[in-house]
Amino acid sequence: MLKDITIGQYFPGKSPVHRLDARLKILLTIAYIVMLFMADDIKGLGVCICFTFMIYIISRIPLKMMWKSVKPILVIIIITALLNLFFVHTGTPYFEWKFIKITDKGVQTAVFMVVRILCLITGTSLLTYTTSPIDLTDAIERLLSPLKKIKVPVHEFAMMMTIALRFIPTLIEETDKIMCAQKARGADMETGSIFKKAKALIPVLIPLFVSSFRHADELALAMECRCYHGGDGRTKMKQLKLKLLDLWGTLFLIVFFAGVIVINKLG
Amino acid sequence: MSYIHIRGLEFSYINELEEPPVKNTVLKGIDLDIEKGEFVAVLGHNGSGKSTLAKCINAINLPEKGEVTVDGLDTIKEENLLPIRKRVGMVFQNPDNQIVATIVEEDVAFALENLGVEPKEIRRRVDEALKTVGMYDYRLHAPHKLSGGQKQRVAIAGIIAMEPDCIVLDEPTAMLDPKGRSEVMKTIKMLNREKGVTIVLITHYMEEAAQADRVVVIDGGEKIMDSVPKKVFSQVDVMRNLGLDVPQVTEIADFLQKQGYDISSEIITEDECVQALYRLLTGRDK
Numbered sequence: 001m002l003k004d005i006t007i008g009q010y011f012p013g014k015s016p017v018h019r020l021d022a023r024l025k026i027l028l029t030i031a032y033i034v035m036l037f038m039a040d041d042i043k044g045l046g047v048c049i050c051f052t053f054m055i056y057i058i059s060r061i062p063l064k065m066m067w068k069s070v071k072p073i074l075v076i077i078i079i080t081a082l083l084n085l086f087f088v089h090t091g092t093p094y095f096e097w098k099f100i101k102i103t104d105k106g107v108q109t110a111v112f113m114v115v116r117i118l119c120l121i122t123g124t125s126l127l128t129y130t131t132s133p134i135d136l137t138d139a140i141e142r143l144l145s146p147l148k149k150i151k152v153p154v155h156e157f158a159m160m161m162t163i164a165l166r167f168i169p170t171l172i173e174e175t176d177k178i179m180c181a182q183k184a185r186g187a188d189m190e191t192g193s194i195f196k197k198a199k200a201l202i203p204v205l206i207p208l209f210v211s212s213f214r215h216a217d218e219l220a221l222a223m224e225c226r227c228y229h230g231g232d233g234r235t236k237m238k239q240l241k242l243k244l245l246d247l248w249g250t251l252f253l254i255v256f257f258a259g260v261i262v263i264n265k266l267g
Numbered sequence: 268m269s270y271i272h273i274r275g276l277e278f279s280y281i282n283e284l285e286e287p288p289v290k291n292t293v294l295k296g297i298d299l300d301i302e303k304g305e306f307v308a309v310l311g312h313n314g315s316g317k318s319t320l321a322k323c324i325n326a327i328n329l330p331e332k333g334e335v336t337v338d339g340l341d342t343i344k345e346e347n348l349l350p351i352r353k354r355v356g357m358v359f360q361n362p363d364n365q366i367v368a369t370i371v372e373e374d375v376a377f378a379l380e381n382l383g384v385e386p387k388e389i390r391r392r393v394d395e396a397l398k399t400v401g402m403y404d405y406r407l408h409a410p411h412k413l414s415g416g417q418k419q420r421v422a423i424a425g426i427i428a429m430e431p432d433c434i435v436l437d438e439p440t441a442m443l444d445p446k447g448r449s450e451v452m453k454t455i456k457m458l459n460r461e462k463g464v465t466i467v468l469i470t471h472y473m474e475e476a477a478q479a480d481r482v483v484v485i486d487g488g489e490k491i492m493d494s495v496p497k498k499v500f501s502q503v504d505v506m507r508n509l510g511l512d513v514p515q516v517t518e519i520a521d522f523l524q525k526q527g528y529d530i531s532s533e534i535i536t537e538d539e540c541v542q543a544l545y546r547l548l549t550g551r552d553k
Contacts, residue, residue, distance in 0.1 A: 134373075169409075169411040170363050219367070221327065226356075226381060227352050228381045229349070234380050234383060237372070237379070237380060237390055
């Protein structure tokens with residue numbers, strides 16, 4: 001059962017969105033966020049909604065994933081809506097009772113803010129839905145590589161990320177084995193209060209901890225044997241090259257971006 | 268001077284946790300010469316110092332006394348570190364702890380990326396290495412989904428992509444099932460015969476050692492025997508005293524010889540054993 005855990009929330013696929021250069025995808029995501037905040041009325045946001053839906057359809061990510069990405073921050077969205085509803089007092093009032101005053105402007109702002117947050121979350125989640133963690137790490141390393149000049153250990157961070165991702169399945173498998181071994185010795189992990197269960201995990205965590213040190217030690221040795229000596233003078237087998245597809249992706253976003261700006265000017 | 272040249276090698280681990288620190292001498296003056304293209308098996312029971320010796324060859328362990336040179340490069344010199352590791356690759360027991368990347372081909376490319384090889388050249392060598400070990404079809408797989416033998420072959424591919432002159436394998440089959448073991452052994456032999464790669468195989472499987480050109484037996488940090496497999500294994504009693512086995516067929520031959528039958532004790536393969544038994548029973552050659 002433990003083996004089924006997926007790393008991150010990547011949905012493997014071959015859609016154009018999946019095939020975009022990961023570096024470009026990160027930059028486009030940032031541009032998308034800027035676009036969302038540039039749209040200053042509901043019409044501009046309409047363009048953004050349109051864009052988000054189209055990307056979801058192109059990438060063939062099931063639309064229910066939108067809901068999944070929103071669910072964890074539902075509370076924040078509701079609070080935002082309520083705050084805007086009750087505390088924006090400009091415009092014509094719809095309803096007034098003691099200190100509560102709901103105006104048309106308030107309703108508008110509430111809807112506007114909620115839609116903006118929804119777009120923000122669903123849109124940016126697409127980055128992790130369509131990019132494998134490894135590509136993402138690689139892209140971040142390359143995008144941040146100028147920081148190496150000011151002695152930020154970008155390569156080391158990326159290497160740590162890669163190794164962590166690599167060892168997740170190994171450690172999960174090991175946890176499974178240790179749990180079985182403890183159960184075979186009569187350990188009870190399923191019953192009892194939450195404290196009892198947490199306590200029952202200690203005999204699993206300690207061997208796991210010890211063995212991860214052993215893994216680390218041997219891995220370091222194997223890496224040394226394969227001439228690893230930090231990021232200096234390192235090359236990469238996979239050269240990320242911008243393709244025609246990436247140009248189309250960028251153009252696609254630019255069109256919508258322009259749309260938002262035009263609507264802003266007209267409205 | 269031979270390709271790998273070891274003279275009077277001494278090495279000890281120091282346990283600093285004890286008070287006062289305990290010095291544990293593992294290698295006590297080893298002399299060993301390995302020529303280019305040889306297939307040498309190193310035998311010894313647990314704690315005999317065979318793994319320590321292996322790590323001395325590619326400058327992971329540095330000699331305390333004596334010297335180790337590879338292709339004329341002294342391991343004690345800092346500037347020789349990368350050139351030596353490029354020439355001598357090392358494969359360890361647990362394949363899981365040698366694989367760095369999450370995709371097979373990325374892992375094979377790791378050493379080449381470290382050495383700063385041109386991307387196009389990396390691609391070519393990675394493909395070639397994967398084809399050599401027969402894992403090319405799995406190049407885009409995740410390593411954790413492969414079997415033990417397959418993982419170990421990926422680890423070997425990661426080493427041969429560097430195009431080393433020599434590969435030191437530290438019990439590469441100890442954690443594998445019989446099928447994985449034979450896959451790995453086949454790959455090792457092929458590398459030696461066809462690509463001319465020098466192989467130093469550390470093992471405690473006698474059947475594997477019997478396939479080598481030469482067997483070195485180590486006990487208590489000293490070299491006890493160094494000869495062709497036939498000569499080493501025919502000394503059944505010496506081997507037993509060292510806590511080592513001999514191949515099953517050698518054991519049969521030795522037993523029969525002691526019972527007074529006319530059979531050679533220099534039998535190490537099943538074929539030879541069949542031949543000898545046939546001759547013994549029928550008086551004719553098969």
